Amino acid sequence: xxxxxxxxxxxxxxxxxxxxxxxxxxxxxxxxxxxxxxxxxxxxxxxxxxxxxxxxxxxxxxxxxxxxxxxxxxxxxxxxxxxxxxxxxxxxxxxxxxxxxxxxxxxxxxxxxxxxxxxxxxxxxxxxxxxxxxxxxxxxxxxxxxxxxxxxxxxxxxxxxxxxxxxxxxxxxxxxxxxxxxxxxxxxxxxxxxxxxxxxxxxxxxxxxxxxxxxxxxxxxxxxxxxxxxxxxxxxxxxxxxxxxxxxxxxxxxxxxxxxxxxxxxxxxxxxxxxxxxxxxxxxxxxxxxxxxxxxxxxxxxxxxxxxxxxxxxxxxxxxxxxxxxxxxxxxxxxxxxxxxxxxxxxxxxxxxxxxxxxxxxxxxxxxxxxxxxxxxxxxxxxxxxxxxxxxxxxxxxxxxxxxxxxxxxxxxxxxxxxxxxxxxxxxxxxxxxxxxxxxxxxxxxxxxxxxxxxxxxxxxxxxxxxxxxxxxxxxxxxxxxxxxxxxxxxxxxxxxxxxxxxxxxxxxxxxxxxxxxxxxxxxxxxxxxxxxxxxxxxxxxxxxxxxxxxxxxxxxxxxxxxxxxxxxxxxxxxxxxxxxxxxxxxxxxxxxxxxxxxxxxxxxxxxxxxxxxxxxxxxxxxxxxxxxxxxxxxxxxxxxxxxxx
Amino acid sequence: xxxxxxxxxxxxxxxxxxxxxxxxxxxxxxxxxxxxxxxxxxxxxxxxxxxxxxxxxxxxxxxxxxxxxxxxxxxxxxxxxxxxxxxxxxxxxxxxxxxxxxxxxxxxxxxxxxxxxxxxxxxxxxxxxxxxxxxxxxxxxxxxxxxxxxxx
Numbered sequence: 001x002x003x004x005x006x007x008x009x010x011x012x013x014x015x016x017x018x019x020x021x022x023x024x025x026x027x028x029x030x031x032x033x034x035x036x037x038x039x040x041x042x043x044x045x046x047x048x049x050x051x052x053x054x055x056x057x058x059x060x061x062x063x064x065x066x067x068x069x070x071x072x073x074x075x076x077x078x079x080x081x082x083x084x085x086x087x088x089x090x091x092x093x094x095x096x097x098x099x100x101x102x103x104x105x106x107x108x109x110x111x112x113x114x115x116x117x118x119x120x121x122x123x124x125x126x127x128x129x130x131x132x133x134x135x136x137x138x139x140x141x142x143x144x145x146x147x148x149x150x151x152x153x154x155x156x157x158x159x160x161x162x163x164x165x166x167x168x169x170x171x172x173x174x175x176x177x178x179x180x181x182x183x184x185x186x187x188x189x190x191x192x193x194x195x196x197x198x199x200x201x202x203x204x205x206x207x208x209x210x211x212x213x214x215x216x217x218x219x220x221x222x223x224x225x226x227x228x229x230x231x232x233x234x235x236x237x238x239x240x241x242x243x244x245x246x247x248x249x250x251x252x253x254x255x256x257x258x259x260x261x262x263x264x265x266x267x268x269x270x271x272x273x274x275x276x277x278x279x280x281x282x283x284x285x286x287x288x289x290x291x292x293x294x295x296x297x298x299x300x301x302x303x304x305x306x307x308x309x310x311x312x313x314x315x316x317x318x319x320x321x322x323x324x325x326x327x328x329x330x331x332x333x334x335x336x337x338x339x340x341x342x343x344x345x346x347x348x349x350x351x352x353x354x355x356x357x358x359x360x361x362x363x364x365x366x367x368x369x370x371x372x373x374x375x376x377x378x379x380x381x382x383x384x385x386x387x388x389x390x391x392x393x394x395x396x397x398x399x400x401x402x403x404x405x406x407x408x409x410x411x412x413x414x415x416x417x418x419x420x421x422x423x424x425x426x427x428x429x430x431x432x433x434x435x436x437x438x439x440x441x442x443x444x445x446x447x448x449x450x451x452x453x454x455x456x457x458x459x460x461x462x463x464x465x466x467x468x469x470x471x472x473x474x475x476x477x478x479x480x481x482x483x484x485x486x487x488x489x490x491x492x493x494x495x496x497x498x499x500x501x502x503x504x505x506x507x508x509x510x511x512x513x514x515x516x517x518x519x520x521x522x523x524x525x526x527x528x529x530x531x532x533x534x535x536x537x538x539x540x541x542x543x544x545x546x547x548x549x550x551x552x553x554x555x556x557x558x559x560x561x562x563x564x565x566x567x568x569x570x571x572x573x574x575x576x577x578x579x580x581x582x583x584x585x586x587x588x589x590x591x592x593x594x595x596x597x598x599x600x601x602x603x604x605x606x607x608x609x610x611x612x613x614x615x616x617x618x619x620x621x622x623x624x625x626x627x628x629x630x631x632x633x634x635x636x637x638x639x640x641x642x643x644x645x646x
Numbered sequence: 647x648x649x650x651x652x653x654x655x656x657x658x659x660x661x662x663x664x665x666x667x668x669x670x671x672x673x674x675x676x677x678x679x680x681x682x683x684x685x686x687x688x689x690x691x692x693x694x695x696x697x698x699x700x701x702x703x704x705x706x707x708x709x710x711x712x713x714x715x716x717x718x719x720x721x722x723x724x725x726x727x728x729x730x731x732x733x734x735x736x737x738x739x740x741x742x743x744x745x746x747x748x749x750x751x752x753x754x755x756x757x758x759x760x761x762x763x764x765x766x767x768x769x770x771x772x773x774x775x776x777x778x779x780x781x782x783x784x785x786x787x788x789x790x791x792x793x794x795x796x797x798x
Contacts, residue, residue, distance in 0.1 A: 034766075034767055034768060035767065035768040035769075035770060035771070038766075038768040038771060038774075038781035038783065039768075039770075039771065039781075039783070072768065072769070072770035073770040075770070218764070219765075220725070220726035220727045220728075220730075220764045220765035221726050221727035221728045221765055221769060222765070223765070223767030223769070226767055258673055258710050259710070259763075259766075260767075296669075296670065297669075297670060297673055299669050299672070299673055299704075299708035299709070299710040299711060300708050300709030300710035300711075301707065301708050301709060302764070313669060314666065315665075315666045316665070316666030316667055316668040316669055316670075316704075317666075317704075318703055318704060318707045319707070319708075375769070377727070377728035377769035377770075377772075378727070378728050378731050378732070378769075379731055379732065383728070383769050383770035383772075384770065415727060418727075449727070451727045451728055451731060452731075453731050454731075457731045462730070462731070465725075465727075465730055469764060475707075578788050580740075580743065580744070580791070600739075600743065602736060602739060602740055602743070602787050603736055603787060604740075604786075604787045604788045607786050607787065607788055608788055
């Protein structure tokens with residue numbers, strides 16, 4: 001492919017790509033993001049290849065392995081064109097039938113379609129499935145179409161058009177103005193206006209200037225940045241190049257986690273191709289603008305996602321934060337002005353340039369414009385990536401899109417903002433989700449993790465989990481964060497172990513204030529948020545642990561016991577055989593009893609006891625009832641037992 | 647475990663003369679050998695003219711790097727928030743009790759190394775356990791033993 005030397009070259013290439021594509025030719029797209037890899041997308045791809053050969057259709061049917069479609073709960077997903085027929089949970093065994101029936105015979109296989117869990121109604125198109133129907137996919141839409149290893153797919157969708165416009169029709173000042181006017185706020189956590197950040201770096205003295213993409217997505221339960229980087233890397237590169245032009249940078253970096261191998265390899269391919277096509281490197285699209293990008297693989301440190309720490313890491317040093325009175329936008333990598341944006345932020349930039357700041361401003365709320373991608377996970381029915389306009393309510397996201405809570409359990413809260421965020425309880429389900437509203441509720445937007453929690457989650461234990469995570473990830477450079485987190489962990493561990501005392505809650509709050517005021521970086525200043533927000537909304541659970549030594553959610557090991565209800569036990573031997581500790585006594589037709597001194601509370605007996613029987617119980621805050629005397633344990637033949645008979 | 651120094655030298659060669667590449671170099675060593683042996687650190691120090699103290703500082707700071715040899719099979723138990731609220735702690739307990747080791751260590755027979763990870767990003771499958779890159783999803787404590795038995 002000869003390099004593109006002008007805006008017209010790009011246009012002509014796009015026309016050429018679209019021109020040779022036969023829209024009537026059957027096409028299979030297969031979701032191949034990391035989550036689908038895990039559920040077997042590679043095996044499905046191999047089966048498709050094999051089957052096409054077998055049925056002599058190679059060449060007549062196109063196959064495209066795209067990035068993540070977002071509906072991870074039901075992956076691997078395939079879509080068949082023409083007709084846009086969407087099949088879910090596809091296995092290699094389904095492939096021969098798909099090829100012979102749907103590809104050859106244009107016949108729909110009903111068993112692979114989405115069926116509404118309530119009405120049973122089947123849906124053929126992805127767009128009709130409630131999970132997708134209530135979303136607004138602007139940033140994420142490319143993922144459904146683009147093979148991330150083929151730049152021409154991206155160009156066919158209008159890719160790099162915004163870059164061409166910027167380079168040939170706009171001055172850097174005009175680009176900056178447009179992004180500022182759009183009020184694009186950073187999607188990585190802070191929500192700081194990207195345009196203002198760009199301006200500071202542009203105005204700072206010192207050359208060269210650097211631009212960086214932050215793909216060090218470390219929040220547990222969040223994977224939207226990875227899915228964009230894996231599924232549509234050119235979109236991010238285009239946004240980065242536009243940022244570089246506006247700021248006046250010639251060198252860019254992509255900081256991507258080593259734990260995201262697919263993102264790393266797709267990005268490397270994208271960089272190669274962009275250079276080959278003249279979209280990176282010297283004289284981009286014949287404009288005279290020069291820009292190059294290097295990849296830095298992050299080596300697994302949560303704190304290195306913080307801007308100054310990330311820049312230390314790029315310099316090859318330990319990724320610890322620097323004192324914050326020096327802004328990285330003025331003195332970042334090698335003390336030069338450096339602008340850092342999150343993946344999703346930059347992926348929005350080409351859209352803003354193409355469609356304009358006014359269009360962007362028409363989506364979302366007063367203070368938060370555009371859409372936001374959330375990674376909706378936890379105990380919802382439809383786990384996946386969800387893109388909605390800012391201001392959509394939590395209820396719409398969790399119930400309309402997420403399909404509600406699994407197993408008919410009661411919704412307890414939703415955790416947003418990762419370890420720096422908080423937990424929002426049920427009474428705020430109708431709150432609109434944007435930067436300011438979530439902060440008001442004591443949580444934050446963060447990068448977009450949204451973890452639904454049901455009644456089986458212990459709030460105190462969850463607070464302990466986040467503090468434990470941060471304790472592990474704190475770099476230890478400043479005292480408030482290092483020591484504060486350790487003390488908080490000790491207190492929370494005591495509470496969940498039944499050693500909590502009066503005054504613990506107040507002490508936690510006191511430590512939180514000091515950490516917030518005195519920590520060096522955002523990891524420390526926000527570290528107490530999960531604890532504070534749970535004390536604010538679920539104080540009664542803390543008190544139950546401290547005062548009554550009771551865990552209301554029946555989770556904390558030291559505060560619960562397993563017990564077999566003799567009225568319900570049918571002596572089926574299931575729990576007895578599965579108990580890894582041999583802690584269950586009994587035999588056929590003899591009611592089973594847990595020997596409490598041997599029990600390690602692994603919960604296997606509770607899991608394997610047939611739901612219809614439900615004899616194994618968890619109890620907390622009260623003693624285990626005395627077991628039946630051995631003489632009374634025999635179940636007489638014919639006696640009706642268990643299964644709600646009493 | 648014998649490390650091929652020739653391979654080490656090849657990796658070092660990729661980065662020679664460049665600035666700020668130590669982390670990238672160590673990551674490559676880690677992927678090649680699954681750990682960073684002390685002899686290799688000495689070699690890097692000598693060839694790249696970087697003090698060993700600096701290399702140890704980096705290698706001990708980052709989670710992706712290990713200064714201890716690993717077992718034949720590596721188990722990753724995901725403890726991301728989504729897996730956490732779906733019962734992952736019980737899975738980790740079960741694996742620890744089964745192998746009689748704590749997370750972060752290796753069994754005496756070098757059969758398994760056990761690590762916890764803070765999110766693998768396949769939350770729909772949670773709780774997830776990955777052994778040698780094979781994903782096992784929607785795990786219950788009762789399934790742990792059967793999974794481990796598959797890896798000799």
